[in-house]
Amino acid sequence: MEIRPHPDWRQALVESYDDIFRPFGPSAAAPGLPAVDDGWRDLLERACARIRASVRTHGGSLRVTEISEKYGSLRIRWEGSMSPEAAARVEEAVDLAEARSATTCEVCGEPGVLRAGEWLATRCDAHGDGRHPAEVEQGIEHPHVERRFIDGHWHAVFRFYDRTSDRFVEADFPCSQVE
Structure with a gap:
């Protein structure tokens, strides 16, 4: 066997x-x-x-x-x-x-x-x-950038990973338009 x-x-x-x-x-x-x-x-x-x-x-x-x-x-x-x-x-x-x-x-x-x-x-x-x-700028640890089509334009949406809740949270600053 x-x-x-x-x-x-x-x-x-x-x-x-x-x-x-x-x-x-x-x-x-x-x-x-x-x-x-x-x-x-x-x-x-x-x-x-x-x-x-x-x-x-x-x-x-x-x-x-x-x-x-x-x-x-x-x-x-x-x-x-x-x-x-x-x-x-x-x-x-x-x-x-x-x-x-x-x-x-x-x-x-x-x-x-x-x-x-x-x-x-x-x-x-x-x-x-x-x-x-590794050197990482304070306040922007673990960024996740997502492209979304909003109001006829592509925008970058910045989210950050929250380990405690195991989810992404959106950044407090405004999205910028991307091409």
Whole structure:
């Protein structure tokens, strides 16, 4: 009898959400297998639940094609076919996960900050490995810029991630028109 090792959380995540990692059946490869440390496990589980709910509620299909770290924060790539409303909700779930990763230690999941060194990494003090926090202008930490078509013109809407409520809040300053 062959004894299989217990799959780690990454494989378990793919198996739990096979409808978004392998929408074409269990034999299909899961190219989106997370390539990140353990500290981002919870935020990925939350993101997958939000993505699944969006697709089930609004219809369509998608496949997660990549989950990785770049410049100290999470990147989730996907492809699919769905209504604009469903796609917007999926993008919001992805944006929230990526924004939360910029405030979460990738090693342990505790609150963290972007740290500079040989490469950028989001780490808590305990896992900072002597890296100093990256310089970020006070008051504009974790910005998220969104383009919206308002009154016949494109505008930039600035939102910021609020870790406590796990949502975006709009900036108090006015939007500027963008081309």
